[in-house]
Amino acid sequence: GQQVQQSPASLVLQEGENAELQCNFSTSLNSMQWFYQRPEGSLVSLFYNPSGTKQSGRLTSTTVIKERRSSLHISSSQITDSGTYLCAMERGNTDKVVFGTGTRLQVSP
């Protein structure tokens, strides 16, 4: 079954609103990462965050290992934040990095 569950599947915001994206894991959590996929398809690494909290500009990632979850918070959303956000984790200690199906974010003026 799906080991990486992302929610919500899609989200529509007005510019300036905040967003909280969730990633939940059915197995023990290793090596959590967040990616942004631009509308034209290219993938950009946002965070490598196996535990704790990391911040970069308006983005904050929090990973709680014992609860098998990670979140991505976007503050003061902008139109250019529109796209798909993907989380990924290492399955066990296999070096296999597996992805969730993503959250599609649309930010409107």
Place this chain on the structure above:
Amino acid sequence: EAAVTQSPRNKVTVTGGNVTLSCRQTNSHNYMYWYRQDTGHGLRLIHYSYGAGNLQIGDVPDGYKATRTTQEDFFLLLELASPSQTSLYFCASSGWGAETLYFGSGTRLTVL
């Protein structure tokens, strides 16, 4: 900035055709990965490698071969392409297993 280059950017072939997708990384990374992305499935791991001559099986390997000829180059081979292999293919590299992945721009493959 890590650099991963995929070629071609787009490819159209017919059922039964032979296709090779290429990936080169100039980051001196040990690990390289091949994924396919389809609507509703996200990115799914096909094959990966932790060094020249090494190959590890991913989650959706059927119909695909891969070869890591050097530390820089990782190839994905479809020897008898089928329409079910129509997809967007991504290559990625990382320094060590499951560390930050750096992705190429993708190859869109259409099998008619």
